[in-house]
Amino acid sequence: MADMSLNKTPVAEQEPEVRAKNFDEVTLGYSAEKAVREARRCLNCKSRPCMNGCPVSVRIPEFIAKVAEGRFEEAYDIIKSTNSLPAVCGRVCPQENQCEGRCVRGKKGEPVSIGRLERFCADYMRGRELEPKKPVPNGHKVAIVGAGPSGLTAAGDLSKLGYEVTVFEAFHTAGGVLMYGIPEFRLPKSIVQYEIDSLKKQGVNIMTNMVIGKVLSIDELFEMGYEAVFVGSGAGLPRFMGIEGEGLVGVYSANEYLTRINLMKAYKKDYATPIIKSQNVAVVGGGNVAMDAARSALRLGAKKVYIVYRRSMEELPARKEEVHHAMEEGVEFLTLNNPVKLLGDEQGRVKSVVCRKMELGEPDESGRRSPVAVEGSDYELKADTVIMAIGTSPNPLIRSTTPGLEVNKRGGLIVDDSEATTKEGVYAGGDAVTGAATVILAMGAGKKAAAAIDEYIRNKNL
Amino acid sequence: MFRIVRKKQLNESVILFDIDAPFIARKAEAGQFVIIRADEKSERVPFTIADYDREKGILTIIFQKIGGSTMDLARYGEGDMLSDVVGPLGVATEYVENAKKVAVVGGGVGCAIAYPQAKKLYGMGVEVDLIAGFRNKDIIILEEEMKAVSTRLHICTDDGSYGYHGFVTDKLKELIDGSEQRFDEVIAIGPVPMMKFVCQVTKPYGIKTIVSLNPIMIDGTGMCGGCRVTVDGKIRYACVEGPDFDGHKVDFNELVKRNSTYYEAEKQHVCRLMGGGANG
Numbered sequence: 001m002a003d004m005s006l007n008k009t010p011v012a013e014q015e016p017e018v019r020a021k022n023f024d025e026v027t028l029g030y031s032a033e034k035a036v037r038e039a040r041r042c043l044n045c046k047s048r049p050c051m052n053g054c055p056v057s058v059r060i061p062e063f064i065a066k067v068a069e070g071r072f073e074e075a076y077d078i079i080k081s082t083n084s085l086p087a088v089c090g091r092v093c094p095q096e097n098q099c100e101g102r103c104v105r106g107k108k109g110e111p112v113s114i115g116r117l118e119r120f121c122a123d124y125m126r127g128r129e130l131e132p133k134k135p136v137p138n139g140h141k142v143a144i145v146g147a148g149p150s151g152l153t154a155a156g157d158l159s160k161l162g163y164e165v166t167v168f169e170a171f172h173t174a175g176g177v178l179m180y181g182i183p184e185f186r187l188p189k190s191i192v193q194y195e196i197d198s199l200k201k202q203g204v205n206i207m208t209n210m211v212i213g214k215v216l217s218i219d220e221l222f223e224m225g226y227e228a229v230f231v232g233s234g235a236g237l238p239r240f241m242g243i244e245g246e247g248l249v250g251v252y253s254a255n256e257y258l259t260r261i262n263l264m265k266a267y268k269k270d271y272a273t274p275i276i277k278s279q280n281v282a283v284v285g286g287g288n289v290a291m292d293a294a295r296s297a298l299r300l301g302a303k304k305v306y307i308v309y310r311r312s313m314e315e316l317p318a319r320k321e322e323v324h325h326a327m328e329e330g331v332e333f334l335t336l337n338n339p340v341k342l343l344g345d346e347q348g349r350v351k352s353v354v355c356r357k358m359e360l361g362e363p364d365e366s367g368r369r370s371p372v373a374v375e376g377s378d379y380e381l382k383a384d385t386v387i388m389a390i391g392t393s394p395n396p397l398i399r400s401t402t403p404g405l406e407v408n409k410r411g412g413l414i415v416d417d418s419e420a421t422t423k424e425g426v427y428a429g430g431d432a433v434t435g436a437a438t439v440i441l442a443m444g445a446g447k448k449a450a451a452a453i454d455e456y457i458r459n460k461n462l
Numbered sequence: 463m464f465r466i467v468r469k470k471q472l473n474e475s476v477i478l479f480d481i482d483a484p485f486i487a488r489k490a491e492a493g494q495f496v497i498i499r500a501d502e503k504s505e506r507v508p509f510t511i512a513d514y515d516r517e518k519g520i521l522t523i524i525f526q527k528i529g530g531s532t533m534d535l536a537r538y539g540e541g542d543m544l545s546d547v548v549g550p551l552g553v554a555t556e557y558v559e560n561a562k563k564v565a566v567v568g569g570g571v572g573c574a575i576a577y578p579q580a581k582k583l584y585g586m587g588v589e590v591d592l593i594a595g596f597r598n599k600d601i602i603i604l605e606e607e608m609k610a611v612s613t614r615l616h617i618c619t620d621d622g623s624y625g626y627h628g629f630v631t632d633k634l635k636e637l638i639d640g641s642e643q644r645f646d647e648v649i650a651i652g653p654v655p656m657m658k659f660v661c662q663v664t665k666p667y668g669i670k671t672i673v674s675l676n677p678i679m680i681d682g683t684g685m686c687g688g689c690r691v692t693v694d695g696k697i698r699y700a701c702v703e704g705p706d707f708d709g710h711k712v713d714f715n716e717l718v719k720r721n722s723t724y725y726e727a728e729k730q731h732v733c734r735l736m737g738g739g740a741n742g
Contacts, residue, residue: 170683172506209547211549215485237699240687240697247690253688272503273505274505276723276724392685
């Protein structure tokens with residue numbers, strides 16, 4: 001009989017006033033005892049609605065049943081059979097819109113905490129896992145462009161099938177957004193590194209400092225004997241609002257701000273990369289990236305950190321847990337506010353944001369009620385740092401150097417249902433296709449592409 | 463890891479590295495750059511490519527010890543390994559079609575980058591006036607090399623201790639006014655103020671002027687947006703759309719300010735390297 005308590009088993013977290021001053025992980029995760037207790041809330045329903053919500057089709061009720069029995073290793077193996085990065089997904093997936101959003105228990109009370117259970121299994125098995133078996137080589141080579149969530153997922157799946165997989169990464173470290181974007185306090189880098197190392201042990205070859213489109217073209221990869229290429233080159237140029245003052249000193253894109261902190265470790269004294277030490281920080285945008293930037297700014301010592309968002313709390317696209325954590329830590333939410341210009345001092349440093357109040361009008365094509373400016377409501381918000389977290393447009397490097405690769409009007413690579421691009425043998429997924437989206441959607445695309453690449457190569461060699 | 467196969471001190475503060483980087487050397491073109499991260503704790507620092515040898519797989523950079531990261535890099539010697547070198551990044555310089563006569567203007571260590579431009583143009587059969595400016599005689603670099611890749615080399619010194627007494631802009635104006643055959647293009651590489659003043663000289667004559675910008679950068683592949691510059695009133699990204707831009711349209715004042723973002727942090731970094739305290 002399932003445990004019928006209406007609420008999730010609580011998870012330990014660092015206290016808000018403590019964690020707002022450090023970069024250590026906020027959520028501490030379940031103990032074995034708590035994991036078993038939470039797992040017993042699962043009804044193990046036949047229809048498995050949760051699985052329909054998972055882009056990488058984790059066999060959720062099956063793994064949870066094993067956790068309930070205390071058979072954590074078996075639970076982990078079930079997750080790992082379809083998900084190459086369980087420790088990551090358990091931490092950063094927007095579960096409320098996916099698996100947990102469809103959980104039957106959520107109809108009355110809270111859903112089963114599937115994310116925390118997935119994380120528990122991965123954390124429990126870290127270090128306990130046996131050396132992965134190297135798959136039997138099938139004699140075919142595949143190249144992956146970009147070592148982010150989509151590329152690593154595709155690499156993991158293809159290497160399991162026996163392909164010789166090489167991942168070309170532009171940065172000095174593999175991981176993509178998991179390394180440069182998502183902060184340590186939400187996703188410790190040692191955990192990402194562990195997942196990457198286990199892919200390497202499985203036989204995946206990763207070459208860093210290789211910017212495909214520059215040092216090698218996609219056509220050259222084919223000449224080198226790769227039979228298919230997956231492009232998961234990720235987010236591109238950060239968007240700015242196009243308002244006055246965005247060239248002032250102290251105005252960052254969220255990508256730059258977070259990369260300085262996460263990848264280049266600007267928050268650590270012994271690393272050379274600098275970052276502005278701010279007093280008042282305005283973060284423009286309402287997604288996960290905006291929350292990450294705001295919470296990072298607090299941890300770097302800012303006195304006041306604002307989220308400036310033009311719609312209302314209800315439309316805020318960030319993961320609920322991040323918004324909740326940000327509020328607990330003291331981030332102030334200025335919703336229904338839109339920056340109209342940035343003002344600077346004589347040295348060209350930003351000193352304030354001129355904000356205009358907004359109100360909600362009719363729903364737009366995305367179904368969200370679109371904000372309308374309130375005339376005469378402009379006011380000055382003091383800020384010595386402004387961080388623009390309003391999305392990115394796809395990277396031009398690959399499309400501009402690959403004949404035959406077509407893009408849509410927003411610059412995203414055009415793909416069909418199997419993630420195949422308009423160029424034979426080239427597949428793509430993640431932000432390079434969709435524009436800024438989530439880790440798990442990118443992983444789902446990588447997974448789909450891996451299956452399609454396998455089919456393509458097998459058909460070609462019939 | 464990337465091995466430094468040759469290190470040469472060109473003057474008191476300017477150093478040349480030949481780096482074993484066959485993939486990059488195979489593709490490098492004049493005007494492009496690389497990003498170097500010397501070790502795990504270093505910054506990622508962009509350096510314009512000074513030269514390359516495709517057959518030997520060698521990439522050359524020339525840099526001046528001006529801040530913490532370049533002072534750090536200067537400590538590396540022949541045979542030492544650099545953790546990361548990535549490139550070639552940016553767009554290769556695009557020259558005016560069928561150019562017959564071009565002036566290449568270099569300032570200080572910028573001459574190291576003016577050199578491959580002159581070499582490329584001279585190799586294409588273009589008449590090249592290479593104007594190289596230095597503060598004084600003692601810090602002149604690459605004189606022989608520059609002479610070999612130009613029709614006329616004009617070395618200028620601020621104090622008159624060698625060559626032409628005056629700024630590169632004075633020399634450039636003299637050359638423009640003193641010749642029947644006009645320059646089809648001017649390429650200027652050096653400190654931001656120098657590039658700005660070169661553009662002021664050429665603008666009234668309507669001579670197309672290309673400048674190579676050096677904004678702050680992290681990834682160099684169009685992700686972070688740190689390198690954005692305002693050109694013709696629009697945001698442009700030096701890493702993927704540059705580093706060359708039409709100098710008559712660049713907002714140099716904004717670039718100077720943005721490049722000073724970490725001036726204070728940089729001073730402290732240098733102090734730490736010099737063994738002084740944070741306020742030393």
